[in-house]
Amino acid sequence: GENVEQHPSTLSVQEGDSAVIKCTYSDSASNYFPWYKQELGKGPQLIIDIRSNVGEKKDQRIAVTLNKTAKHFSLHITETQPEDSAVYFCAAPRAGSARQLTFGSGTQLTVLP
Amino acid sequence: DTAVSQTPKYLVTQMGNDKSIKCEQNLGHDTMYWYKQDSKKFLKIMFSYNNKELIINETVPNRFSPKSPDKAHLNLHINSLELGDSAVYFCASSPSLAGKETQYFGPGTRLLVL
Numbered sequence: 101g102e103n104v105e106q107h108p109s110t111l112s113v114q115e116g117d118s119a120v121i122k123c124t125y126s127d128s129a130s131n132y133f134p135w136y137k138q139e140l141g142k143g144p145q146l147i148i149d150i151r152s153n154v155g156e157k158k159d160q161r162i163a164v165t166l167n168k169t170a171k172h173f174s175l176h177i178t179e180t181q182p183e184d185s186a187v188y189f190c191a192a193p194r195a196g197s198a199r200q201l202t203f204g205s206g207t208q209l210t211v212l213p
Numbered sequence: 214d215t216a217v218s219q220t221p222k223y224l225v226t227q228m229g230n231d232k233s234i235k236c237e238q239n240l241g242h243d244t245m246y247w248y249k250q251d252s253k254k255f256l257k258i259m260f261s262y263n264n265k266e267l268i269i270n271e272t273v274p275n276r277f278s279p280k281s282p283d284k285a286h287l288n289l290h291i292n293s294l295e296l297g298d299s300a301v302y303f304c305a306s307s308p309s310l311a312g313k314e315t316q317y318f319g320p321g322t323r324l325l326v327l
Binding site for chain 2 (some may be wrong): 131132134136138141142143144145146149150153186189191198199200201202205208
């Protein structure tokens, strides 16, 4: 999206290792940052989100960290499993239009058994 | 029990044809969206509707015309299909237009224009 940059575009890890995906945004007023997971042949599904009043949020093996000063946020997946293989998208409110989300370009995560 | 459903799942058609994609949500949400996902997986919003009213209309060719007969349905009609229209089209819904709520996506419609 025009104000959300996502890296890397592809990521391969061994089963059991950790995976980290990073996104940067441009609008300092943004205050909501969701992450979506898209499995093959399916629509994206929200897995975790964070709001700007916290710096980190965890849900079992998934965590998201937010650095508002640097305007970036990251998805961390620990103890990866083959079923974590999917495309992951970050998103942020579009600059000038808080009603609309702009999605990052996606990261294809492959967990090798 | 499907939350957001789309039909058809696959659509193969010739250039120049007119086609429609239907979307329905049974979540009681007020807001619905159409997204286009290209071959590189880039996900871009096309339209959003809130209670049958058009809210967002990105720079989409006017060959694309959304229609919302009620807040549970948002259909997409495409006239004079072109090769570049080939993509996966996702419908989504959210409780409101707040922008900070979960969006629930349908399974997608894979459109191939020959």
